[in-house]
Amino acid sequence: MxxxxxxxxxxxxxxxxxxxxxxxxxxxxxxxxxxxxxxxxxxxxxxxxxxxxxxxxxxxxxxxxxxxxxxxxxxxxxxxxxxxxxxxxxxxxxxxxxxxxxxxxxxxxxxxxxxxxxxxxxxxxxxxxxxxxxVPGAPTGDFAPVVSGGRSLGRWGNRAAGRLSLRVIDRLxxxxxxxxxxxxxxxxxxxxxxxxxxxxxxxxxxxxxxxxxxxxxxxxxxxxxxxxxWWPWHAPDTQLPSALRDFLAAGPPPVFLGFGSMAGGEGERLGDLAVRALRRAKLRGVLQSGWAGLTAEPTDDVLTIDAVPHDLLFPRMAAVLHHCGAGTAAAGLRAGVPTVPVPVTADQPFWAARLASLGAATTPIPFQDLAADDAVARLADALGRAVTDPALRERAGDAARRLAAxxxxxxxxxxxxxxxx
Missing domain, CATH: 3.40.50.2000 (Glycogen Phosphorylase B;)
Structure with a gap:
C-alpha cells in the first residue's frame, strides 16, 4: 500500500x-x-x-x-x-x-x-x-501576483511582478x-x-x-x-443543525454573511453592521461566527451559526457575502448563488475581482470600507442587487454547472x- x-x-x-x-x-x-x-x-x-x-x-x-x-x-x-x-x-x-x-x-x-x-x-x-x-503562483502576463491586490500591471509588468514575488518568497x-x-x-x-x-x-x-x-x-x-x-470532506450523512433547518423553513431564502478566518475580535461591530444592512435591504440573514466571532441577537430574520459545510448551506441561500478566500469563493460559485465580495487581504481581492469579472458577483467592497459612514448603505445596496438581479444568478448558475463537470x-x-x- x-x-x-x-x-x-x-x-x-x-x-x-x-x-x-x-x-x-x-x-x-x-x-x-x-x-x-x-x-x-x-x-x-x-x-x-x-x-x-x-x-x-x-x-x-x-x-x-x-x-x-x-x-x-x-x-x-x-x-x-x-x-x-x-x-x-x-x-x-x-x-x-x-x-x-x-x-x-x-x-x-x-x-x-x-x-x-x-x-x-x-x-x-x-x-x-x-x-x-x-492559488496561482507562477509568473504570468495574464495577471499580477495574487497577493498584489488584483490590479493588473500590464503583461510585462505582471510577469516582472510575478518574478519579484518568487524572490520575496525565497527570502521569506x-x-x-x-x-x-x-x-x-x-x-x-x-x-x-x-x-x-x-x-x-x-x-x-x-x-x-x-x-x-x-x-x-x-x-x-x-x-x-x-x-x-478539491472540496472539504464531510460525512455523507451530515445534516444542517435543526435550528438552522427550522430557520430556513420559516421564510424565504436568506443571505449568508461570514468572514472565515478574518477580522478576529470584531464580531460585535460586524454583527451590528450586518443586521442593520439586512434590515435596510429587507432580507433575512444567516451569520457565521468564524474567527471574527460574528454575532447578533437571535430574531425571526437573523440567525447566528457556527461552522457548517458550505456545500450544504450555500445552495439554500439567496446570496452569499464573504471575504473571498479561495475556498469560500469557489464554494459560493459551486452553489450557483451570487456573491457580495468583501475582501480583506492577501489573495482575497484577486478572487473577488475574478468573481465580479465573471458576472457572478457584485462590485467588491474592500473590508476597510466597512468602517466608513456609508457602510450600511453600501452593504444593503449590494445585498439587494445580489438577490434581485437575474443576470447575476444566471451567470452564477452557469458557472456552477461548469464546476460540476x-x-x-x-x-x-x-x-x-x-x-x-
Whole structure:
C-alpha cells in the first residue's frame, strides 16, 4: 500500500480542501497522513486520515475577542511578511518531525505554504514530491501576483511582478530553509536553488482551482496545470443543525454573511453592521461566527451559526457575502448563488475581482470600507442587487454547472497513481 504524506498549513481554507483530496486517495487504496495544525485534528481524523501535528497554528494567535473594538485595517505588506517569516520559521522543524512519524513515506504532497520546505524533505528522503497549490503562483502576463491586490500591471509588468514575488518568497523561507537542511544533513542550498531543482525534475504542479475562475495562462510552461477544486470532506450523512433547518423553513431564502478566518475580535461591530444592512435591504440573514466571532441577537430574520459545510448551506441561500478566500469563493460559485465580495487581504481581492469579472458577483467592497459612514448603505445596496438581479444568478448558475463537470481530486489521484507504481 503506497504511503502518502500530505502537508498543509495555515487557516481553515488552507487545510480543509486537502481532507477531501486525502479521502479520495484513501478510497483508491493509499495510506494517507495529513500533517497540519492541532486545531484540525478532528477534521482530519473524521475523514479517515492519519493526523500528524504541525506547529505555528494560526488559531492560537487569534486576537482577544474581549479586546475593545476598533475599525479594521488590513495588515500592511511589511507586517504580513514579518508574521509570515515567523510562521515558516516554526513550520520547518515541525515538517521534519511529521515526516519521521510512522512507516516510510513513498510520496509527499505539498501545499503552497509547505512546498518550499517540503522539497528539502523529499530530497533527504529520496522520494518524489508533488506541489498542489490552491492559488496561482507562477509568473504570468495574464495577471499580477495574487497577493498584489488584483490590479493588473500590464503583461510585462505582471510577469516582472510575478518574478519579484518568487524572490520575496525565497527570502521569506531562507532562514527556515537553511535550518531545515542542516537538520536533515543536506548540503547548503538556497530556496531558489531548491525550487529550480524541483522545476527541472519535470513533475507537474497541479493547481486546485477551476478554469471557470482562472483560465490556465497560455504563457505558463508545460507541467503547470489547473485541474479544478478539491472540496472539504464531510460525512455523507451530515445534516444542517435543526435550528438552522427550522430557520430556513420559516421564510424565504436568506443571505449568508461570514468572514472565515478574518477580522478576529470584531464580531460585535460586524454583527451590528450586518443586521442593520439586512434590515435596510429587507432580507433575512444567516451569520457565521468564524474567527471574527460574528454575532447578533437571535430574531425571526437573523440567525447566528457556527461552522457548517458550505456545500450544504450555500445552495439554500439567496446570496452569499464573504471575504473571498479561495475556498469560500469557489464554494459560493459551486452553489450557483451570487456573491457580495468583501475582501480583506492577501489573495482575497484577486478572487473577488475574478468573481465580479465573471458576472457572478457584485462590485467588491474592500473590508476597510466597512468602517466608513456609508457602510450600511453600501452593504444593503449590494445585498439587494445580489438577490434581485437575474443576470447575476444566471451567470452564477452557469458557472456552477461548469464546476460540476470537473473532478480535481480525480486528476490528482491519477497523477499519484503514476508516481507510486
Amino acid at each position: 503506497p504511503r502518502i504524506l500530505l502537508a498543509a498549513a495555515g487557516s481553515y481554507g488552507d487545510i480543509a480542501p486537502y481532507t477531501g483530496l486525502g479521502a479520495r486517495l484513501l478510497a483508491d487504496g493509499h495510506h494517507v497522513a495529513l500533517a497540519t495544525h492541532d486545531s484540525y485534528a478532528p477534521l482530519v481524523r473524521a475523514a479517515g486520515l492519519e493526523f500528524r501535528p504541525l506547529p505555528a497554528d494560526p488559531r492560537t494567535r487569534r486576537p482577544d475577542p474581549t479586546a475593545p473594538a476598533r475599525p479594521a485595517v488590513p495588515a500592511g505588506r511589511r507586517d504580513l511578511l514579518r508574521r509570515a517569516a515567523a510562521f515558516v520559521k516554526e513550520l520547518g522543524g515541525g515538517l521534519a518531525d511529521a515526516a519521521r512519524q510512522g512507516a516510510n513515506t513513498d510520496l509527499l504532497l505539498l501545499s503552497a505554504t509547505t512546498a518550499p520546505l517540503g522539497r528539502n524533505l523529499a530530497e533527504a528522503m529520496d522520494i518524489p514530491a508533488l506541489d498542489l497549490p490552491l 523561507y531562507a532562514d527556515a530553509n537553511r535550518e531545515l537542511r542542516a537538520r536533515l544533513g543536506l548540503p547548503p542550498a538556497t530556496p531558489r536553488t531548491v525550487r529550480r531543482r524541483a522545476e527541472a525534475a519535470g513533475r507537474p504542479v497541479l493547481h486546485g482551482f477551476s478554469e471557470v475562475l482562472v483560465p490556465r495562462p497560455a504563457d505558463w510552461p508545460s507541467g503547470l496545470e489547473v485541474v479544478g477544486n 470537473e473532478d480535481g481530486s480525480g486528476t490528482v489521484a491519477a497523477t499519484v497513481a503514476r508516481l507510486t507504481t
